[in-house]
């Protein structure tokens with residue numbers, strides 16, 4: 191079984207959370223138009239704040255993980271109940287019809303994605319812009335190569 195869950199974007203940017211320092215930033219979801227042909231996705235990404243690295247699937251925020259789990263839980267219950275009802279429907283000589291009722295969990299309210307961060311472009315990989323906390327006082331690491339750059 192697979193379910194797709196949509197997450198909101200902020201102007202094309204997806205909220206991310208560093209597994210090391212747990213600070214949040216946003217990266218561009220999918221390649222930007224400026225990305226050169228032949229650019230290869232790195233095996234790990236650098237946290238713009240602390241400079242630690244992690245594989246691409248390690249950057250979910252706590253809210254995103256909870257949201258996805260709640261959405262998938264509702265879908266799974268619906269699937270199981272539907273399967274149960276279908277199997278009962280195949281019994282040709284039954285006198286009594288059974289159906290399984292279930293309490294589906296309330297679908298979680300959609301995640302909200304405010305435009306609450308400022309966009310920065312690393313000089314070394316300007317086609318991979320980031321959105322970071324507006325009050326971040328220190329240099330920022332490039333997502334792709336980890337090189338630090340100072341904010342103007």
Ligand SMILES: [Zn+2]
Pocket residue numbers: 208209210211212213237238239240241242
């Ligand atoms: Zn970090």
Ligand SMILES: [Zn+2]
Pocket residue numbers: 312314315332333334335336337
């Ligand atoms: Zn770079």
